[in-house]
Amino acid sequence: MILGHLTVTAAAHRLLRKPLPGAASLPLGALLLGAYLPDLSDKSINLLTGLSGRGYGHSLVVQLVCFGLIFLLLPRRRVSCAALGLGAALHLVQDWVAPAVLLAPLLGLVPPGPRFSFVQSMMNFYGGGGVPVWIELAAAGFWLLQAARWWRRRSAAAPPRPAAEEAVAYAE
Secondary structure, X not given: OHHHHHHHHHHHHHHHOOOOHHHHOOOHHHHHHHHHHHHHHHHHHHHHHOEOOOOHHHOHHHHHHHHHHXXXXXXHHHHHHHHHXXXXXXXXXXXXXXXHHHOOOOOOOOOEOOOOOHHHHHHHHHHXXXXXXXXXXXXXXXXXXXXXXXXXXXXXXXXXXXHHHHHHHHHO
């Protein structure tokens, strides 16, 4: 779910700004990066070692230890660290991670999985159909609409060029 993690995390940030004023202070960029950290770490580890594509990066235990250490060691970056951690936690909720992976290594090691193939993974995901694919398509539509709105506002905000400036630009 490439766009799904982006959309759900951005929407949660936007919806929680008013009821939870502290959420507004979380940097959206760090939050969105955190939403992709479990996949970035696990897919990379899978390519190098063959461990599962949903491995230790998807473990709540590992995340708590890593983000806890970062939080303690970098006191000036606590807000960014909190945003990264929250984004990563939202990723786990969206993936519906199995308890054996969620609590690894407390419940045992994550078993090795097949080597990750991006193309095969995308074919399996989109070929499988169902609700996740519709969510992904809705997310794609949402971001296309956002891009169109941004483009329209940008075009409307551009001041018109004076006629003399137009004539000079045309003559050149």
